[in-house]
Amino acid sequence: xxxxxxxPWVSPLLYGAVLAGGLYYLVADLGGGPGLLSWRTAxxxxxxxxxxxxxxxxxxxxxxxxxxxxxxxxxTAAVVVLDASExxxxxxxxxxxxxxxAFGRTAALALGALCLAGLLTGYVLTAxxxxxxxxxxxxxxxxxxxxxxxxxxxxxxVGEQRARRELQEYAARVxxxxxxxxxxxxxxDIHDSLGHHLTAxxxxxxxxxxxxxxxxxxAERAMTEARQSVKHALGDVRQSVGxxxxxxxxxxxxxxxxGWARDGGAGPRVTVDVIGDEGGYDSAEVTALxxxxxxxxxxxxxxxxxxxxxxxxxxxxxxxxxxxADDGRGFTPGEATAGFGLLGxxxxxxxxxxxxxxxxxxxxxxxxxxxxxxxxxxR
Numbered sequence: 607x608x609x610x611x612x613x614p615w616v617s618p619l620l621y622g623a624v625l626a627g628g629l630y631y632l633v634a635d636l637g638g639g640p641g642l643l644s645w646r647t648a649x650x651x652x653x654x655x656x657x658x659x660x661x662x663x664x665x666x667x668x669x670x671x672x673x674x675x676x677x678x679x680x681x682t683a684a685v686v687v688l689d690a691s692e693x694x695x696x697x698x699x700x701x702x703x704x705x706x707x708a709f710g711r712t713a714a715l716a717l718g719a720l721c722l723a724g725l726l727t728g729y730v731l732t733a734x735x736x737x738x739x740x741x742x743x744x745x746x747x748x749x750x751x752x753x754x755x756x757x758x759x760x761x762x763x764v765g766e767q768r769a770r771r772e773l774q775e776y777a778a779r780v781x782x783x784x785x786x787x788x789x790x791x792x793x794x795d796i797h798d799s800l801g802h803h804l805t806a807x808x809x810x811x812x813x814x815x816x817x818x819x820x821x822x823x824x825a826e827r828a829m830t831e832a833r834q835s836v837k838h839a840l841g842d843v844r845q846s847v848g849x850x851x852x853x854x855x856x857x858x859x860x861x862x863x864x865g866w867a868r869d870g871g872a873g874p875r876v877t878v879d880v881i882g883d884e885g886g887y888d889s890a891e892v893t894a895l896x897x898x899x900x901x902x903x904x905x906x907x908x909x910x911x912x913x914x915x916x917x918x919x920x921x922x923x924x925x926x927x928x929x930x931a932d933d934g935r936g937f938t939p940g941e942a943t944a945g946f947g948l949l950g951x952x953x954x955x956x957x958x959x960x961x962x963x964x965x966x967x968x969x970x971x972x973x974x975x976x977x978x979x980x981x982x983x984x985r
Contacts, residue, residue: 611767617700624689628650653681660674664704671709674708675701698725698752699755699756701718711757718756721749790953803836805907810828814829859919860884863899863919866878866917874915875914876917879918882919882922883921894958898951899919902930906934909937910932912934912935912971913934915932924979926979927977928977931972939964
């Protein structure tokens with residue numbers, strides 16, 4: 607059991623009350639005690655001072671738990687013996703109280719039983735007919751009640767400290783998971799947005815370099831498309847920064863996909879077809895569709911060597927269906943090396959309770975199918 611911290615004000619308050627009561631008993635000469643100036647009184651005061659020093663050592667952690675408990679037991683017994691007023695018997699309740707924090711409930715209950723047995727043994731040895739004396743019986747009963755209350759108070763304090771520790775650990779785990787989630791989201795955004803545009807720019811610049819001498823017009827068109835891709839990349843960066851600042855994106859899915867359509871010129875022909883109303887889909891679902899389409903187009907431009915790429919989105923009342931198909935060289939999905947792009951698509955789509963399917967064969971092109979149910983993330 608992990609060590610907990612005792613309630614700091616209980617022990618000093620009780621020591622002070624016992625010291626004040628014992629000295630008043632001697633000053634007022636209530637029971638014909640040894641007097642204020644005697645070795646017994648000095649030992650009584652010194653014992654309380656030593657107990658207070660142990661409390662300070664416990665808070666500083668300079669003494670091991672077992673020696674600390676043994677020292678507290680010995681000093682408490684000495685103070686009880688030296689106290690003429692017998693008020694210091696109340697200090698017995700501190701032994702199981704402090705033991706509960708360091709060793710747990712079982713140790714506290716055992717120590718409480720030993721305290722009762724010790725007091726009872728003292729009565730048997732010093733007063734054989736103690737059970738006929740109301741004062742002895744009441745002192746024993748009061749000590750029993752005090753032990754029960756002290757152990758109960760320690761149990762409540764330990765439970766509160768345990769709950770606080772668990773809450774702190776839970777908050778730390780939540781913060782760690784939130785940071786990991788945000789890192790993954792940023793990684794997906796960087797890969798899906800900048801990765802797509804940088805791939806397009808690279809392809810267009812390669813075309814411009816190859817056709818610069820053979821077909822200057824085609825090279826110029828490729829450079830124009832490269833500049834357009836740069837503008838799109840800057841737009842995506844602004845959109846990502848706006849999302850980090852909590853600003854709502856204002857571009858619709860159909861408008862964002864429409865900017866990819868291209869007919870003729872260098873590179874493959876890209877057709878975009880969006881059917882339906884996206885108004886019933888939340889931002890996470892729309893973003894998953896957009897990024898999936900973007901990654902499919904990026905892969906077609908980078909790897910497929912395709913001449914035609916089609917992007918189709920069908921938005922219904924129940925689900926959205928996205929297909930990205932090309933006539934490129936294709937591949938075997940089971941043998942392909944998994945990249946960050948497909949991983950990001952699956953993460954985004956699965957967060958929206960959707961599914962991803964890739965159908966491809968060597969020489970037969972590739973077809974990416976994504977289904978995102980409407981309101982699937984909430985369900």
